[in-house]
Amino acid sequence: MTRALVGLVAAASLILLLSVNSANAQEPFYRGKTVRIIVGASAGGGYDTYSRTIARHMGKHIPGNPVFVVDNMPGAGFLISANYMYRVAKADSLTVGHFIGGLFLQQLLGKPGIEFDARKFEYIGVPAQDNYVLGVNKSTGITGMDQWLSSKSVVKLGGVGAGSATDDIPKVLAATIGLPMQLVSGYKGTADVRLAFDGGEVTGICNSWESFKSTWRKELDAGELVLVLQNVAKPHPELPKIPLA
Template sequence: MVNRGILWAAVALAFAVTGSASGQDSFYKGKTLRIIVATSPGGGYDTYSRVIARHFGRHIPGNPTVAVENMPGAAQMIGANHVYKISKPDGLTIGHFIGGLFLQQLLGKPGIEFDAAKFGYVGVPAQDNYALGLSKTVGITTIEQWLSAKTVVKFGGLGPGSYTDDVPKVLKEAIGLPVQVVAGYKGTADIRLAFNSGEVQGVCNAWESTKATWSKELASGDVILVLQNTPKPHLDLPNLPLAINYAKTEEGRKIIRAVVHTIGPTSRPYVLPPGTPKDRVEILRKAFMETMKDPEFLADARKAKLDVNPLDGATLEKNVREVFNLDPALVPKTREILK
């Protein structure tokens, strides 16, 4: 009797597992999963998403088609708010926007209509390392020259909440960096066009994107990297100075650590609308991490010069929650800097 009971239990479990897998297959089969990218085409966020989209569907039960839709505007808030408020929580829409918006929610930025705690988190493909680059027309090749010359350089920005804006603003306060942010561009591709036309002379960008989408400017020497904004040097940039070493005060170092250093691990989040069924969140988390290890995806990423240094959805969710643990004493100062 005991053996018969064990046998029936095993059969029931097998049917349950098969039924669950079949249900997952039937849901996604023949459907299209959209990745809404909150920037214009041609930048790093768009490039990562399009490379991921070519391979993601193979790892989702039912093998849905994966399409990318660009929804730029309002410093990426249009896309982020759309995913939160309008997209159906059915597991068929994923949002991708700058993770700096999470900090801006904490600081009470007008226009943010989402609650980061309610998104479903899928993962990040890379943890960003930010570098500042200057046009060769400025005539400055080192951070020491820049600080001593007091030359004010115009940087292209997407708007508050984006690293293109927030990092230079923090460094202006913390190390006395002579920089002026010109905000309002819809994506880093637009900033690159403005840089090449002379409209702006500086850029703050993730090195992971820069080496892919600014490869011509790097090769020609039209953009010169002068500073990186990470706790330790990127392996590709062992001799590029670290911003925190130029901080004037302990408060400046704290703000760099709290704002600049925490952006990297959360900067490229892929998220789901609130209320997405938990089983579909888990399906997409698993598929995302499988995609990150897919040899064909990795080959495509190498061709596009994209770094792959992923975090899974659970770790991303934990890191986002850490953003909201900013020292309350630093909140007013940070809000003033990043306004």
């Protein structure tokens, strides 16, 4: 899965077109403008971190140097923000959405509550390729997948909603290899799952390695987060000893 950046208009094409127009001494469209990035997760998580990093630097690369701001609109596994982008946000080249790519698959699967047509979004790009990893709290005593499966220990995994890797990957693992887990879904973002993890409300999560590195550093460095499985085609160079699903 990838993190999807989408807009209601062809923002990338507009930027390129406006660059050509600015050569004709026309005032750049984005001068004095503010561009909103709508991120469908709570502050402090991986999606929020990516969005704020983009917002900090993007304006320097667009003619007119607009200001970028981040609006967090969490809920229902990114569904609230996606519906807002489609039904409420103006198609004025000033609003960009940051969603999880798996959300659009949910449209094909007929997920209730979807009010958007993913085919009508204009896609700009993705800030990173996600490499998903399953991590558990060391308090579980689990140090590897074989041990987990043989022990039948049920681990409470935090999730943000259907369509996200936090939910979908554990569900697939439970259905295919009998992973003993209980999914506690409905958190507004992985930052909220991290708080629940630290407080003992949940004892694991499926998250991207990139997000773990940037927003779960304390738990990793303290040894509180134990990585047990990679859900990728080949091992990540930084995780050569973690087995593959």
